[in-house]
Amino acid sequence: MDKGLLAITRRRLLTGAAAGSAALLAGCASGEGAVRAEPDGKKGGLAGAFHTPHLTVGADTARSVTVEWVNPGVDRLELRAAGSGTLLKSIESPARGVTLEGLGFPLHAVQLTGLDPAASYEYRIGESGRWHGFRTASDSAVRALVFTDTQSKDLFKTWKKIYRAAQKQQPGADFSTVLGDLVDMGSKLGYWEDWFAAVRPGAMSQPIAPVMGNHECYRMRPGERHFSRTFPAPYLEFFTVPGNGVPGLERWFYTFDSGPVHFVVLNTQWLDAEDFRPGLLASMKAWFLEKGRKTDRPWTVVLMHKDIMHYPSAKKPGLKVGFSKTGRALMPLFEDSGVDLVLAGHLHTYRRRGHIRNFRRAASGPCYFVCGVAGNLPHDIAAVHKLDIVRGTRPELGNYLLLEADSGRLSVKCFLPDGREFDRAELVKKGGAA
Ligand SMILES: [Fe+2]
Ligand SMILES: [Fe+2]
Known part of the structure; x- marks a missing residue:
């Protein structure tokens, strides 16, 4: 070369x-x-x-x-x-x-x-x-750091600060995951350069489990004032994730195991990818039902970018609080597949929703979280859904999650960048440790 x-x-x-x-x-x-x-x-x-x-x-x-x-x-x-x-x-x-x-x-x-x-x-x-x-991780337990929406307008200084703080505050994590929108414009190599610089030296020693977000599918040509959709080539090149066996969609979604948890990384960009990967949702659903959900591990956790709900925002003030297209497409799959926990991003604020089945509160349904934000683009979402149990700070201060599990218990703790614990929840497996 x-x-x-x-x-x-x-x-x-x-x-x-x-x-x-x-x-x-x-x-x-x-x-x-x-x-x-x-x-x-x-x-x-x-x-x-x-x-x-x-x-x-x-x-x-x-x-x-x-x-x-x-x-x-x-x-x-x-x-x-x-x-x-x-x-x-x-x-x-x-x-x-x-x-x-x-x-x-x-x-x-x-x-x-x-x-x-x-x-x-x-x-x-x-x-x-x-x-x-x-x-390497152990077979009996997992400890993972969860970040999302690290996209930034400050050369990823906020992301670097939160990533390093989390590493220091929660040492010994087996891996970190970022739930999509790693960068603001996925086509732009300069953003990826800054992103990888921000996770040095941590990512040299602790693996990352990436999740594709909609911004990985955006570009802006010279003279343009708006993002347009594009094939997410840099994301797909820079992360060699485990294969899924689906021709044309390798690295778009995948699974991996860590200790007692089977992680399923889904792709919620089927509308963004319609021009270059039509049928993404149908292909991913078929793969999920046939392969993705199958496991002998006690827990199944879904990692994905777009959330199951949407809220009115400054750009879309007329939007009513409710379940999103993502939620309506995927939640029934989770309920039929033994999914215990779903972690999403995209909203740039934190929400703990608890257990939901058939779009209602139900203890038998998967537990849902929106992770929050680890870049410098927080969103102030005033509206709440009746299923929201805990909302993020106002003003939004950014956060990360710590996921820990053994065969009987799984906990999710939400930390602010200064290390203060903001929220926590615990799931207990039937037949697991009391
Ligand atoms: Fe985002
Ligand atoms: Fe997003």
């Missing part, structure tokens, strides 16, 4: 993308969408952002993880037990040539499998690279 391709300044990367504010044409129900200003004067390029590897969840976080990086001419990954001088694996990973925004670069992805549960390892890129440590 030509190293010259990588020696491209940040300004070059951003050429062709509109700057300044813009209203959202096809945006979130709650009215987000102004585009940040360009980072004038900041130097760097794709190489600088992606030379540092990041981890993505494997199919079983106790036994697998995927290491991804951009680095021309450095094709080898070495693995050893933590502190050991003996290599366990030395894997050649030919680069996958990728072209995004007219820029070609090499992407590497190595899926490490056959690892031991609850074990500490170290890996390095190249034979003289720096060693990075990571730990």
